[in-house]
Amino acid sequence: MSEHNHDCGCGHDHDHDHDHDHELIITMVDEDGNEIDMTMVETFNVDEQLYALLLQRNDPEADGIIVRLEEQGEEMAMLPIEDDAEWERVQQAYNELVAEQGE
Template identity: 55%
Template sequence: MSDHKDDHVHGPDCDHDHEHGEDIFIVTDEDGKEHEMVMVYTFQSQEQAYAVLLDRNDPEADGVIFRVEEEGEEAYLVNIEDEAEWERVVNIYNEIIAQEEE
């Protein structure tokens, strides 16, 4: 999993261009390069929502996990800075993937 800066979550009423039925998130990495990301999975852990995004133009790249934070009716993708939280959500996601592969 890679580490990216936070970005906002596009809602159904956003005015950005993206394909119908596919929410695209523009995420800027630590080098300042923008990536078009697609949310492929969400899950909950300890009453906190998390989202897994894949690079739309590089489907072979590792997915990225963000914490989903809500402020009013807006939702934001936020980096997971805490090492213990990161390890916990990666382990949960790996368990989910293993179950789906069975």
């Protein structure tokens, strides 16, 4: 993918058993030029910055990717997480969120 692809590290398969009429579908292009439909399944904040978990729409068992969301004018941009320290903070926060939801 054009985004910095990290396994979300949450330890579960992201297999959801609910209605997907409200899905936000994003078409991304991988390194080989293939289009891949991604679904934004969750957003969360870390240190006042918004992030989103994206899963492949046709393969929910595949590793998810997490991107940083930033307002650029009137639009929301998805940006890769390229800084290792930022990635560690985001991954830890996401793992804590998943643990809280599992309780």
